Amino acid sequence: MASDNGIPGGGKVVLPLLLGRIALWINYVYRRRQEEVDDTEEDYLSRLPDDVLRSILGNLTLRDAARTTTLSTRWKYLFASTQLQQQPTFRFKCTNMFGVRHFAHSHCSYNQEKDKFMNGLYQFLRLYSGRTVDSIELRCCFVREFPSAFTHWFQSLSRISVQSLYLSFECYPSSSRKLLKFSLEALSQSLEHLILSSCVVLSSPSVRFNSLTTLALCSVVLTSGHLEVILSSCSNLKKLTIDISELPSKLQLTGTVIDVVILECVGVKEIDLHAACLRTLVCKIKNDVTFFFSFVPMLENVMVSRCFQLFKYSYIIGDHARDLPNQVKSLTLQFFPDQDDFPIANPTEMKTFRKLTNLRLIPVTSHGILQIFELSRLLGDFPLLQSLTFAVFKVVSVMERTRSRRPPPSLKGHNRLKEVIYYGFDGSEIEMEFVVYILKCAIVLEQVFLSPRVISYFSCGPHPKANASFSEEKRNSIQQKLHGQALSSKARVVIE
Helix, strand or coil, rough: CCCCCCEECCCCHHHHHHHHHHHHHHHHHHHHHHHCCCCCCCCCCHHHCCHHHHHHHHHHCHHHHHHHHHHHHHHHHHHHHHHHHCCCEEEHHHHHHHHHCCCCCCCCCCCHHHHHHHHHHHHHHHHHHCCCCCEEEEEEHHHHCCCHHHHHHHHHHHCCCEEEEEECCCCCCCCCHHCCCEEHHHHHCCCCEEEEEEEEECCCCCCCCCCCCEEECCCCCCCCCCHHHHHHHHHCCCCCEEEEEECCCCCEEEECEEEEEEEECCCCCCCEEEECCCCEEEEEEEECEEEEECCCCCCCCEEECCCCCCCCCHHHHHHHCCCCCCCCCEEEECCCCCCCCCCCCCHHHHCCCCCCEEEEEEECCCCCCHHHEEEEHHHHHHCCCCCEEECCCCCCCCCHHCCCCCCCCCCCEECCCEEEEEECCCCCHHHHHHHHHHHHHHHHEEEEEEEEECCCCCCCCCCCCCCCCHHHHHHHHHHHHHHHCCCCCEEEEEEE
């Protein structure tokens, strides 16, 4: 019986047997074309249906499959459509082209290879013109050597309808004075996602990115006024990420952005938030930054951290809490308890968070939670709190050994708290006292989750103890000590 594609005996059986001969045939025709020999023999293979030819291309090496583009226009478009299905992201890296390792790659000095790299970029434009490509990644450190050629290539991407574009202009960390100055005028205005890395970003009032929804800037330099112009040109931007970059001393965030993430940036001293749609703000800062919450009626989730050697509880709570709008529902603070005397007294500004329902505190400390906070007051300042998370980073301190023990806190019922999560829990006596206190004062408590894992809400990579867990013996011991302590009949203790 003949199959639907016209190959006797079924395509699934015959196709693998044909691949070797097909590759030889393609190489033969390719060599004949290269030698400019007139091949008048009838091309029976090209008469097969498209789905069969795509299957053939899918089983060839990329080199052999690319050679089919010289056979005819039909083969060219078949190759392009096959690659779109197999490779959603097209990556062009000068490090790969020159066969050098990333960390050993200081600059590209091979002119012949640079020409090949540029030819590859323009061949890509010819192959995929008029089509839609999900993602393109370009990492190249010699863009400044061919400014006109690269500008033309960036502008020509509009013919391909690229949805996501990642551009990096350095192959190794470089001084900001040597970074390429890159203007957004060179980019297609139909982009949906854009990542720029290792450049000085220049804006243009005439550019409009009406389709752009996510913008990420990594290791860039932003001078005064440029970010504001960029945001005003993006009428549909949803998420903005700025990572390890140099920022101007004053920064204003405006527009339609919903999520803003600023991590480990330097230079900025004031951030003015005037974004009507902003819901989430995440900041990990290296210096004292004053936030002005000028107009953020939708803001609900705020996460703030500072570098370990600098951030202090008095700054992170007091200065940031003072102007934070009271509609915020979720607050995450990473801090270093800097007081000499414990417990820490919450500033009066914290009373503005009467509507807070989710609180995450990430202390970097050698002290127990009961030593740092007066829990009855902490919970009293958040009467609507439903979820409380501690993610403790433990550090070694000699002072901890000699610090006198405080009497247990007075019990004060909390009628909204349903969930307590404790990361970095080691089952010590003082930590067990904290858990018992929560079990006895939370009237509607549903779950207490205890884990020795160390969780970071601000770092990109996992902590060495991110996968830690208790032994079965330790877990049973903790469970027995907490059994029957809960005031709420619904409460359960989960130990990881």
